[in-house]
Amino acid sequence: MFRNQYDTDVVTWSPQGRIHQVEYAMEAVKQGSTAVALKSNTHVVLATLNRADSELTSSLQKIFKVDDHLGIAASGLISDGRSLCKFMRSECLNHRYVYESAMPVTRLVREVADNAQVCTQRSWKRPYGVGLLVAGHDKSGPRLFYCCPSGNYYEYLAHAIGGRSQAARTYLERKHEEYPDASLDGLIGHALQALDQDFKELDEASLQPYIQALRDAEGGDGGGGADGAAPMES
Amino acid sequence: MLAPPPFRLHTPASVGPANASSDNTRSRPAWSPYDDNGGTCVAVAGSDYCIVAASTRLSTGFSILTRDCSKLFKISEQVYIASAGFQGDVRALQKMLQTRNVMYEHIHRKPMSASALAQLLGNNLYYKRFFPYFTWNLCVGLDPEGKGSVYTYDPVGSFERVGFSCQGSGKDLIQPVLDNQLKAASPLVVPAKDWMSALPLEQAQDLVRDAFVSAGERDIYTGDSVEILTITKDGVNKEILDLKKD
Numbered sequence A: 001m002f003r004n005q006y007d008t009d010v011v012t013w014s015p016q017g018r019i020h021q022v023e024y025a026m027e028a029v030k031q032g033s034t035a036v037a038l039k040s041n042t043h044v045v046l047a048t049l050n051r052a053d054s055e056l057t058s059s060l061q062k063i064f065k066v067d068d069h070l071g072i073a074a075s076g077l078i079s080d081g082r083s084l085c086k087f088m089r090s091e092c093l094n095h096r097y098v099y100e101s102a103m104p105v106t107r108l109v110r111e112v113a114d115n116a117q118v119c120t121q122r123s124w125k126r127p128y129g130v131g132l133l134v135a136g137h138d139k140s141g142p143r144l145f146y147c148c149p150s151g152n153y154y155e156y157l158a159h160a161i162g163g164r165s166q167a168a169r170t171y172l173e174r175k176h177e178e179y180p181d182a183s184l185d186g187l188i189g190h191a192l193q194a195l196d197q198d199f200k201e202l203d204e205a206s207l208q209p210y211i212q213a214l215r216d217a218e219g220g221d222g223g224g225g226a227d228g229a230a231p232m233e234s
Numbered sequence B: 001m002l003a004p005p006p007f008r009l010h011t012p013a014s015v016g017p018a019n020a021s022s023d024n025t026r027s028r029p030a031w032s033p034y035d036d037n038g039g040t041c042v043a044v045a046g047s048d049y050c051i052v053a054a055s056t057r058l059s060t061g062f063s064i065l066t067r068d069c070s071k072l073f074k075i076s077e078q079v080y081i082a083s084a085g086f087q088g089d090v091r092a093l094q095k096m097l098q099t100r101n102v103m104y105e106h107i108h109r110k111p112m113s114a115s116a117l118a119q120l121l122g123n124n125l126y127y128k129r130f131f132p133y134f135t136w137n138l139c140v141g142l143d144p145e146g147k148g149s150v151y152t153y154d155p156v157g158s159f160e161r162v163g164f165s166c167q168g169s170g171k172d173l174i175q176p177v178l179d180n181q182l183k184a185a186s187p188l189v190v191p192a193k194d195w196m197s198a199l200p201l202e203q204a205q206d207l208v209r210d211a212f213v214s215a216g217e218r219d220i221y222t223g224d225s226v227e228i229l230t231i232t233k234d235g236v237n238k239e240i241l242d243l244k245k246d
Helices: A020-030 A078-099 A105-118 A165-174 A184-195 A205-218 B087-108 B114-127 B171-182 B201-218
Strands: A035-039 A044-048 A063-067 A070-076 A130-138 A141-147 A153-155 A158-161 B040-045 B049-055 B058-060 B063-066 B072-076 B079-085 B135-142 B148-153 B159-162 B164-168 B225-232 B235-242
Touching: A020 A070, A020 A130, A035 A070, A035 A130, A035 A141, A035 A165, A035 A184, A044 A070, A044 A130, A044 A141, A044 A184, A063 A078, A070 A078, A078 A105, A078 A130, A078 B087, A105 A130, A105 A141, A105 A153, A130 A158, A141 A158, A158 A165, A158 A184, A165 A184, A184 A205, B040 B079, B040 B135, B040 B148, B040 B171, B040 B201, B049 B072, B049 B079, B049 B135, B049 B148, B049 B201, B072 B087, B079 B087, B079 B114, B079 B164, B087 B114, B087 B135, B114 B135, B114 B148, B114 B159, B135 B164, B135 B225, B148 B164, B164 B171, B171 B201, B201 B225, B201 B235
Parallel strands: none
Antiparallel strands: A035 A044, A035 A158, A063 A070, A070 A130, A130 A141, A141 A153, B040 B049, B040 B164, B049 B225, B058 B063, B072 B079, B079 B135, B135 B148, B148 B159, B225 B235
């Protein structure tokens, strides 16, 4: 990314037809910590790698429950993620109050995306600096979406965002045919492996059974670090 | 407190702006936003349990709407609301409290305690001080020490924590019975704080059952059946007791 005279605010186009501020916002997502999500025919799993800044503190919460049937994982400016989470929770609650049913995932994702788009077209605002992996389960089954600071949203079978997400995406693409029929434990195993192929950083006690199962299956080896698997079950 | 009378077919000629204060022929409104659907609720708090019960008959005027309407509402695993009165307002109140509980759990990452919900309910009732929820409420749950707690309300949010209470159409029939069995004869005999029920669980459950059977005899709006919930630290136990259908 090069600095130029067309990137000062979000309401200026560059001669190449780009809005640099939006692209810089997407860059902020790439600098965030890794978040991974994948779905089967019955479940969606979200996983994030939580790293504490120092030994004196714990890591930020990056996975948020939005409703009984829906959760998100954020990568980038987590504070922006929390703010979006508050909005999503409020929308879901409102929907439940009025219609006495769970909010469809697609509808919520579209509202979030529309919100994000507004921030790309106002001179007094800035784009959100967070990418959201939205995992939910409604009448149409398990759904997984990625919401981008640009205001776009995409549906995925499996996706990874944040730092070192390319390695995760490569892994996910390689194994993607196994996901639809995988069991929940199988999905979690895939998520952990996508997050950290050598298990160098995953040392939380609750993850060890999954890691052991993977090691047994593939004969690999691993070590320890921070954790973050929080499956939203169907 | 009596509800305004049900819908009237004929209205007096003088429906309109203020009559002179000396005019005795005050007209009554043609339509009331309220109705009284009857029903009785009872709650008893013990040293490690809480019983809440409500009759299941829903009435209007002198008719029965249904024999199978629950007046007990779960807010969280161990906190329940029992409401008698106008069913429309009861449902609106239940939905509102449920939504507020979910919001609370998102922010505080734990369910509401009975005392927190009690305060929330009281506040929300008073917000509508000048167009009240026509509901007679009881809020029950276990307190942080594991003892039962019962909060009793009037329609505009005046509330207090008590050891036992009843609300609804049969309350004047049942309250004296509870006072007789559960309250100390005098505050001098037992310190004021301890006039909560010291009955063991089974005896308290029997008392509640007998109270409803007796109320069902004389109160026309109480009958059909009673839902009785017993809340302890091990969970919630539900029992249905049949009453006379007349």
